[in-house]
Amino acid sequence: MTAIRCSQLNKTFTQGDQIICGLDDVSIDIEEGSFVCLSGPSGSGKTTLLNAMGGLDKPDSGEIQVGDKRVDLLGKSDLADMRLHSIGFVFQAYNLIPVLTARENIEFVMQIQGVPTAQRRDKAIAMLEEVGLADHEDRLPSQLSGGQQQRVAVARAIVSGPTLVLADEPTANLDSTSATQLIELFVALNRERGITFVIATHDTRVMAYCPRLIRMEDGKIISDEERTGKSGELQPQPS
C-alpha cells in the first residue's frame, strides 16, 4: 500500500526580487511502513517536500495523496484535522509547548482529539516509559535536555497512533549520543509498530540507518536509493 504519493509537485518562493524554486516537478511514492530519508543541502527542497506532505504548505501545482486523502485539495480546518489524526510531526527545535509538562505535551494532541482524561494520562505515561523518560513526566521543557525534549516530541508524535511520522532535521540540535538514541527510537517504532517515517535530514548519522535515501538538490530529486534490509538491520555508515 502506498502511504504517500506525490505527483509532479512544483513550488516557488519569492525572496525580494528573486524567485526561488522550492520543488521542481517532484514525483515520489512512499510505501506504508517504510523508513525514508530526504537528504540534501540547505535549500534543496527536502523541508518544502516534507511540509507539503504534512499539509503545512501547499504546492503551486501537482497532487499529494496521503492515505486516501488528497492533501492539496483540503481546506485549513480539514488539513488541521488530518494532521491531528493521521500524522505525527517532529521538528528540529522548539518542539514542545513551554508551559506544559512532558506528560501534558504528550497529552496535548489526545486532548484536542477528545480522548478521555484517564485514558490519555495512561497512554502518555506509557509513552514516556517507552521513550525512557518515565521519571520526567512533571518536568517542563526548560527542565529537559535537548535529547529528552526530542524524545518527548517523538512520544507526542506517535501517541495517538498515526500511520505516518514526518520529522524535519530531528537531530540537528542534538549531541552524538542523543542523536543516535533518537534515531534508534525511530527505527524501533518503525519496526515494531509499522509506522511510516519520512525524515528530512542532512545528518549522515541518520542517513546511515535508512533503507531508502532520497537525495534532493535545487528542488529536484537527484537520486532515489533503495538499500537492502529493513531499518535497524543496516549498520550505521561512517560519516
Place this chain on the structure above:
Amino acid sequence: MADYQPAAGILFTLAWRNLWRNHRRTLIMLIAIVIGVWAMILFSSLMAGMVDEMVRGGLRTLPGEVQIHHPDYRDDPSIANSIDAPQGALLERLNNPPVTGWAARIKVPAMISSERANRGIQLLGVDPAQEVSLGFDPTNIVEGRFLEGPDDKGLVIGRKLAERLETRLGKRVVIMSQDPDNNVADRGIRVVGIYQARLQATEELNVYGGLETLQKMLNVDNQVSEIAITGDDFRQVASWWPQIQQATGPELETVPWMELDGYLESMMKMQTSFNVIITVVIFLTLSFGLVNTLVMAVFERVREIGLMMALGMRPGWIMYQVLLESIILLGLGLLLGNLLAVATILPLEDGIDISALAKGLEMAGMGSTLYPSLRLSDMVLSTVVVLVLGLLASLLPAWRASRYNPIQALART
C-alpha cells in the same frame, strides 16, 4: 461549538499558564482593570447617590411619590380646588401595601407676617401622625416641638423663615390666605416649633399648622388640597401608582412624582446615560492596554502557535485560546474590581460629608451629605461593558494569531 468542547480543558490550561508567563505585565494589566472597574462602579455609586438625594430631596419638597388632587389644583392651588379626605375604596387601598404611608393635607399659598416682615409661604395643614408615616422627621425640630395633632393650634416654621421674619419660638405671627369664596381668611398663631430642613429653600417655604385648625380657618369641613402617598422605593412607583389611580376614579387627578416634577425624572435618565458614557470611556482607555498585552503575548508565542497549528490545532481554536486569555484577565479584573468596590463603597453608604460644597449643591437640590448607592445594576453594567469591549478589543490579536501560516510561524526566530 461542540468541536471546541474536547479542547476546552487544554485551551483553558494554556490560556491560564500563558497569562502568567510574563506575570509582571499581566499583573500591571490586571491592576489597571481592577482600578478601572472600581472607578466605574464608584463613579456610578456616587452619581446614583447624588441623583437619589436630589430626587428624595425633591420628593420631600413635593412631598409624596404619588399625589391626588382636584383636576384644577395644579394650575390654581387655592382652597377652592380642594377634594374630600380619603374614604371608601381609596382609603382601603391607601392602608395596604405597596403603600407605606399617606397623608391628606391642606396645601395652599399664604402670607405670613411677623411684626417686622412678611413672606409668601406654602401653608400646610397636616395631621402629624400621617406626615411621620410619609417621611417627615420630627427630630428635625431644632426648637420647641412639632404639632401634636390635627387640632393643634400652633404653627411650625423653618429656621430660615424665622430668621427672615425676625421672629422666634413663642412669638405670634399672622397667616393669611383665601377661603373657597375668595374671602380673606387669616389668623394669628403662635410659633410652637422651628424645624430645619436639608434645603434652606424648604425652611423658607413650608409652614405647618394643624389640619383641622387650618380647615376651620379656611372655612372648609373635611376637605384637603392633596393626598400624598409614598411606597418603599421611589424608583418602583410606576408599577403601583395606576392601582391608586383606579381606586381614585377619573374625577380626580392622580399623578406620580415623575410627572409632577419632570426635572427629577430627567435627572435620573441623565444619570443612567452618564454612567454608560463614563464606563465606556474608562474602559476604552483600558482597552489599549489590554490590546497591547495580548498583542505582545501573541507576538512572543508565534512559533508556539505555529507548532500547535502544525500538530492539528484548528485556527478557530487558536483564536479561542487568545480570547480565553482575555476573558480570564477580564474576569479576574472584574471579580477583584467588584469586590474592591463593595469593600470601599458599602462603608461609605452611611454618608460622605460634603458640607464644604453644600451651598453650591443646594442649587441642585442636594443636602450636605452624599450617600453613595451601590447598585447591582451598576455592577452588572460595568461587568457587561468590560466584557463586551474587552472581547471586542481582543478580537484583533486573536484573529491575527489564528491567521498565522504554521510554516512561517515555526520559522520565526
